[in-house]
Amino acid sequence: MKRKSMKLLMSLLVTASLLVGLTGCGSKDEGTKAESPSTDTQTEESSQPAESEESETEGEATDKIKLGLTIYSTTDATAGPVVNNMQTACDGMGAELVIATDEQNPEKEITNIENLIANGCQAVFCLPYADDSIPRIAKICEDSEVYFGFYWYDLSNEETHDVCYASKYFLGNIYEDDVWSAYTAMKTLNEAGASHIGMFGLPTGRTTTTKRDNGIAQACEEFGMEILVEDRVNTNTSDDAASSVESMVSAYPELDGIVIAGMTQTCLPGVIQSLQNLGMTEQVKVSCIDFNENQTEYFEKNSVNGVIGGHFTGGAWLAVLAVNKLQGTPLVDEPVSIKDEFIVLQSAEDAKNYDAHLYQELPYTADEYAQMSKKINEGFTYEDLLKVVGSYSIEDVMTRHNVE
Amino acid sequence: MKANNEKKGMELFINIFPFISLIVVFAGFALLSGGRTLDMTNCRKIFEQSFTLLLVAGAAVFLLSQNCLDMSVGAAIGMTGVVAALVSKINIPLAFFAALGVGLLIGLINGVLHGVLGINAMIATLAMSFILRGLLLIVCKSGTVGIAVKMYDLDEVGLKLAVCLAFLVAAWLLFQFHSYGKQCRAVGAGETAAVQSGIRITFIKVISYVLMGAATGIAGFFTVIRTGAAMYNTGNMVEFDILIALILGGMPINGGADSRFRSAVIGVLILGILNNGMVLLGLDTYPQLITKGIIFILVLAMTFTIRNKINRGKKTA
Numbered sequence: 001m002k003r004k005s006m007k008l009l010m011s012l013l014v015t016a017s018l019l020v021g022l023t024g025c026g027s028k029d030e031g032t033k034a035e036s037p038s039t040d041t042q043t044e045e046s047s048q049p050a051e052s053e054e055s056e057t058e059g060e061a062t063d064k065i066k067l068g069l070t071i072y073s074t075t076d077a078t079a080g081p082v083v084n085n086m087q088t089a090c091d092g093m094g095a096e097l098v099i100a101t102d103e104q105n106p107e108k109e110i111t112n113i114e115n116l117i118a119n120g121c122q123a124v125f126c127l128p129y130a131d132d133s134i135p136r137i138a139k140i141c142e143d144s145e146v147y148f149g150f151y152w153y154d155l156s157n158e159e160t161h162d163v164c165y166a167s168k169y170f171l172g173n174i175y176e177d178d179v180w181s182a183y184t185a186m187k188t189l190n191e192a193g194a195s196h197i198g199m200f201g202l203p204t205g206r207t208t209t210t211k212r213d214n215g216i217a218q219a220c221e222e223f224g225m226e227i228l229v230e231d232r233v234n235t236n237t238s239d240d241a242a243s244s245v246e247s248m249v250s251a252y253p254e255l256d257g258i259v260i261a262g263m264t265q266t267c268l269p270g271v272i273q274s275l276q277n278l279g280m281t282e283q284v285k286v287s288c289i290d291f292n293e294n295q296t297e298y299f300e301k302n303s304v305n306g307v308i309g310g311h312f313t314g315g316a317w318l319a320v321l322a323v324n325k326l327q328g329t330p331l332v333d334e335p336v337s338i339k340d341e342f343i344v345l346q347s348a349e350d351a352k353n354y355d356a357h358l359y360q361e362l363p364y365t366a367d368e369y370a371q372m373s374k375k376i377n378e379g380f381t382y383e384d385l386l387k388v389v390g391s392y393s394i395e396d397v398m399t400r401h402n403v404e
Numbered sequence: 405m406k407a408n409n410e411k412k413g414m415e416l417f418i419n420i421f422p423f424i425s426l427i428v429v430f431a432g433f434a435l436l437s438g439g440r441t442l443d444m445t446n447c448r449k450i451f452e453q454s455f456t457l458l459l460v461a462g463a464a465v466f467l468l469s470q471n472c473l474d475m476s477v478g479a480a481i482g483m484t485g486v487v488a489a490l491v492s493k494i495n496i497p498l499a500f501f502a503a504l505g506v507g508l509l510i511g512l513i514n515g516v517l518h519g520v521l522g523i524n525a526m527i528a529t530l531a532m533s534f535i536l537r538g539l540l541l542i543v544c545k546s547g548t549v550g551i552a553v554k555m556y557d558l559d560e561v562g563l564k565l566a567v568c569l570a571f572l573v574a575a576w577l578l579f580q581f582h583s584y585g586k587q588c589r590a591v592g593a594g595e596t597a598a599v600q601s602g603i604r605i606t607f608i609k610v611i612s613y614v615l616m617g618a619a620t621g622i623a624g625f626f627t628v629i630r631t632g633a634a635m636y637n638t639g640n641m642v643e644f645d646i647l648i649a650l651i652l653g654g655m656p657i658n659g660g661a662d663s664r665f666r667s668a669v670i671g672v673l674i675l676g677i678l679n680n681g682m683v684l685l686g687l688d689t690y691p692q693l694i695t696k697g698i699i700f701i702l703v704l705a706m707t708f709t710i711r712n713k714i715n716r717g718k719k720t721a
Contacts, residue, residue, distance in 0.1 A: 074688075101689040105638050106548070106631035111453050115683040118446045132550025132633035139556070144445075204547030205633070233541055 068116030086315035092369030151314035174314030182215025188306030194257025202262035241270030260288035310343030329374035422654035433681030463619035469663035479536035481639030484624025511617020519609030592659025
């Protein structure tokens, strides 16, 4: 008798769950539309920006524009500043930022995007894991009527470019000159006297990877340098990178330089530690793309010769585009591709200045971001935004923030 | 008499505990999120996010009921996904059969390693997982493999629901009513006794791994449809998600006669609702991981303690 009632209970629950699912398929779009209000509605209802504290406390909880960011981490020296800058931009313009992390692969990224949309985000931003994931991301956002954009991503692949630009929900992408960054990293090594290089690289399949590879190839040709060995696998932990360096050095005794063209956060400490243990810090020069927490110390110890990075404002620019769009005061009607600027560090002093004025203090304050909202500053235009983006440098920040 | 009643009470509790957990999680998040978890679109997302886990957890019931593990499930999903992506550029139906074929082959090898050669299941499948991840790195060239654009058309929730229902119902019937399912539980209850009862353990084990392989093949195919690309770490950690789901669903970790097929469905639903609900409540990733870990330990500790008491009672009797 007990067994029968157990089975009945089980059947009821399973049936109920499946029915909920089935009903869900039946109303494919209705729910999403209800969840994600149209642009016009938000224009009416979106809260006033953070400038006025009073308005913030009065009902922002329900009316705030909600933006979503999916990113692999919120704390490391590369992803952390992206999050901090975007958060400050949202605070300044009166929007709410929801962050989803723990990205490991395309399916996790897709899940994050779905969850952000389910959470009520009206625009979501990501760094696509692969060009091939972009049509899927675009479809999810279109089905849900949610705006989307990409940071750190160059849409030079024609197919994915067309997919995005065909969508009325695509805001744009913020990209960096990855050919230039890789070329500059290699040039730094060349200036330090290195020509036989070991390389740590990003996984293939991304436009970023292709561009950085092109930059490295360009430098090799121009400066007569040679990539002896490359590793795109042992990049996820410092231990793996350290072991990889040991293998590189023993297989190629002539190796005199290492370029880290991505995954610097995990690779660089392992590379430096390994070279130090092998007593080869002087012999093997190191340069990398992307900043890390200990770069000042590494420069002081001459463990690193050049670091190219600081491209952490892309998320904030996407937030500026999204908030203005969702407020009904778009800066631009078409999707845009904005080039973010890199910062090149070549000395401990550069690293200290960066740390003090662009990392500990952010390059733009909430008030500065607030001025990029047309609701607050009616005269702000897309051209003004491009000027701000184009002038990004340590000197620019120090001048704007009156640093001696 | 009193001891007997107490034992019956504990057995009843252990049986209904997964249902209570599901109801608590479902109702709790519905209340906390102001009903947002009940939104139809959200329910659809929970199903889509849980779809592949439902398939592989359903197949894993056969293995875990025999006290066997498959640590290569994630890597097998990655491999079948990559194969599906590569073959999809030639022919999409062929991509499905290629993924299924590769899954079956991986399952067969695992089955032979453990069932025929007698290598410990965890070690054998762990080794298989390393081999598959290595192959994935070679095939993917440390990057991603995209699918044919037309394959996106298959990303329909109706199709997934049909596949999922068909697979789960077939697996449930097999596990609950067919002699094969009963033999799986008998093997988990005690291999020696099973052998003496005339059960062909080798055959049972090989078939179970082959079934798991079939599930990974289907899961890999639908994973790449969902994401548009397969990567060398596609399917990463799925084997642990399966374990967590089955334990949350009330599966005894040592398998045996108490194994129930419903553990897979209930466990995956609990996990899906839990993951989704925490996101809807705006919980950051790190508190999410901590919360999941704590819930898992609590459920495990509680069910372990109660099961031990029940088993001690049985021995005493």
